[in-house]
Amino acid sequence: MNRIVVPLALLLFLPLFGLAAPFLFPNFSTHTDLMASGTLSHLWNFVLGGYIASTLVLIFGVGLGVFILGVGNAWIIASYDFPGKKVFEWALILPLAVPTYVMAYLFVDVLQFSGPLQSALRTLLGADTLWFFPDPRSMSGAIWSFSFCLFPYVYLITRTAFLERSGRLIEVSETLGYSPLQGFIKLVLPMARPAIFAGMALALMEVLADFGAVSYFGVQTFATGIFKAWLSFGDRLAAVQLALGLLSFVLLIFFMEQSSRSKLRYAATSQSKPLPKVLRGKAAYIAFAFCGLTLLFGFLLPAFALLQLLYQQGFSVDARYFDWLRNSLSVSMVTAIISVVLALFFAYAVRLNAQLAWVNRLLGFGYALPGAVLAIGILSFLEIFQLAWWMSASMLVLVYAYLVRFLSSSLQSVEAGLTRITPSMDGSAALLGLSKIQILRRVHVPLLKRSLITAGLFVFVDVMKELPATLLLRPFNFDTLAVATYQLAADERLAELALPSLTIVLVGLFPVLILSRVISKS
Template sequence: MKPIMVPLAVFLFLPLFGLVMPFFSPAGAGLDVQATSTLSHLWSFVLGEYIVTTLALIFGVGAGVFVLGVGNAWIIASYDFPGKKIFQWALILPLAVPAYVMAYLFVDLLQFSGPIQTALRILLGTDALWFFPDPRSMAGAIWSFSFCLYPYVYLITRTAFIERSRRLIEVSETLGYSPFQGFINLVLPMARPAIFAGMALALMEVLADFGAVSYFGVQTFATGIFKAWLSFGDRLAAVQLALGLLSFVLLIFFVEQSSRSKLRYSSPSQGRSLIKRLSGKKAFFAFAFCGGTILCGFLLPAFALLQLLLKQGLSVDIRYLGWLSNSLSVASLTAVISVALAIFFAYSVRVHAELNWVNRLLSFGYALPGAVLAIGVLSFLEFFQLAWWMSASLLVLVYAYLVRFLSSSLQSVEAGLSRITPSMDGSAALLGLSKSQILRRVHIPLLKRSLMTAGLFVFVDVMKELPATLLLRPFNFDTLAVATYQLAADERLAELALPSLTIVLVSLLPVLLLSRVISKS
């Protein structure tokens, strides 16, 4: 295992090498001049706008997920009120709605011909609502991303709040602070690493998105990459924009890793948790805050999706079965290979602990935006004049998926292995079993649940992935995600209902699994 582990990990890092390979092509100095000229052109016309827009989107969504995630986490962790048992798991349901699907449904609900504006015009007896904001704007993108991604902050922060319970508030009240002052001055600073970790995960999803920002008309690095490669055929501009986007991701990834390193876990204190029972206006406000979050983040999008489905009627696009078959086949293949690789890497580190750094490097793949990953793969293939592989095989697309999503299955398998005591390995070795036999006959049977969870998460991630699929798919190979994006780009919203609903229903599987764990806890 040890001789193969490092070369295999390097193979999974080839897209990163592909981002710098164009600068070492045989063109030599000519390419350097062209690269400088391209960068100068980008800076003069679009790069400044991309930077400003991306920063505005990051700060806006960061504020949104902070308010929604931390607010709901604190209410659920610290108070008891009517509906809490439902809210504590239902608040993660927006994770089942991909950001680009949320964008399409959000605009459909709030546009001029949508049900909300139509109802308001009838109610007010007017032909136009001058005060109603344009949903297809930066503000609309921030709103959509915030309600789609706040569960990342909610899940991590809720755990941090529960571990500290309400005893911190009790202590602060003995010092003369109000509950709100105690929350601001004591609880919030202690939960800061968890909050930063959740926000970093949400913001990396924002940077990786292409479908939603392009539909809102927001010019970010992701949209610039697609324009440079597909519209203008300028691979140098696409590579340079990809490197710019990667710098944003590296910064956020560094913040997330730093925050996680400061997390501390301790056993909960003995005795009953001090949960305060709310009544009257306070209970109503808690119910309204949690209920309003679920309403905007899941119930209204689900309503819009069902409305579009009813508008379409019984007619089904004849291409739907092809999209579904393509999505299921490529997601299943990737999930199986990803689980097999996760077993190999996780067990190799269990046997050779000094190679743990390899698995930590592989976890960086999930932080790579799909557009950056695709540009790295394309640049690598073009450098060796192998780009024709994309039109002939699915292997390039599956490889990109593995680089992007291997870390999620690897973490699940590592967590499962950590629950198997090392003494079992020693006992099996005393019985004459080799390391491979120990893995096959002892560990894999005990890891069945972890392996199923790992495969499920990779399967769903592949079903939802859009940017990498758009750039790397073979000819005439459209998945549900690609079909949904293309139908939305053509403003055929009624026709995207069925593929979108399929993606949401599949994405609900891991969300419901997670909600079941939360409800039991």
């Protein structure tokens, strides 16, 4: 088994080799030289600075947004008791079920000039235009949408950190003369800093990986530049260069996040659970309003907007919808099954040989790869061996890309399940004459059934929502629900995207409801 683990793991890193192809193979491009590429020169001279500036502004804005929403809601839920708390503590993770590109389409549809909000205000004020109303298709609109979609990453991790703090920390701060707010800022917040940054890093990596939302908002980032260079200009070299630029941003955030996770132990100084402080009157109203507005803008309004669009469409079903659904379900199911098998293989190999633990940590890097970067790496690798035609022949390349991107999520679930199986069980099974494979099949797999199902479900949903890699790597006439939603939005046919978007959201609710059940039990 050990002889297979390392080569199989390295197979999942071929896309990174593809990104290095222009430097390793001088004849990588058949139509131009690397340094003489007209597109690359144009990008460097005119738009690269804009890509960097837009990416930095987007990261800063979304980072601030998810910090306010995630930390604020986590502190309120963890520290106080007020009407509606039992619902909010699990409902605040529902925005994870809404893909960022769907949120972007709905945000613009509601707030644009012909949308219901501006139309109502113009009628109310008797005005033809609202000069003071901000343009929803802008950087600020993108920051708003991303923040409300991705803040649950910060909320989930930070809430746990707040629950694990000392039960008397705020009381101690009050004896030192601090107000509750000062105690939170000076004591609680610094202790939870590693957890907060870990959640923010996960959210920001999703921002960097996004293409559908930023392209719809007209924000020029590295992801949109990669698609323009490859699809519009047909310049592979420029696309590779931009992919490497985006990868540098991701690597920086990834290693900072890993560093923060290594310091999570500093966020917990006691196992005692604090008793939540009961809020009444104005304080309870403020807490309810903050959590309620977050849930309203993050999930309830988008869900209502989708249902309204579906109603406007007359609940009619596009003839292509069932093809989109079949394609999405088939590729998601195949990827989920393979990922669970591979995750079980890698996790069990590490259980048998702890020296292979570095392999699983290396596989975790795949989730940090944006879909556009991953696709460019795969296409570049196939170009070296003149095998790009594989994409049009089958969905194998697409499934491979999904495995590289999402294997780490199933691997974490399986590893967590294996930690609950004591080594004494393996020893007892070995004394009964079972081989290692038989122990895995007859002991571990039955005990890991719930973890395996959860791992497959999370991968299934991630594949259903994935857009950038699917756009670049899908076979001919193989449109998924995500691709169809993007294309309909690009054509401004928003009413028609209601059904495929609603399907993606409903599928995404399954793992979210599982998480919410775990939270409610805890």
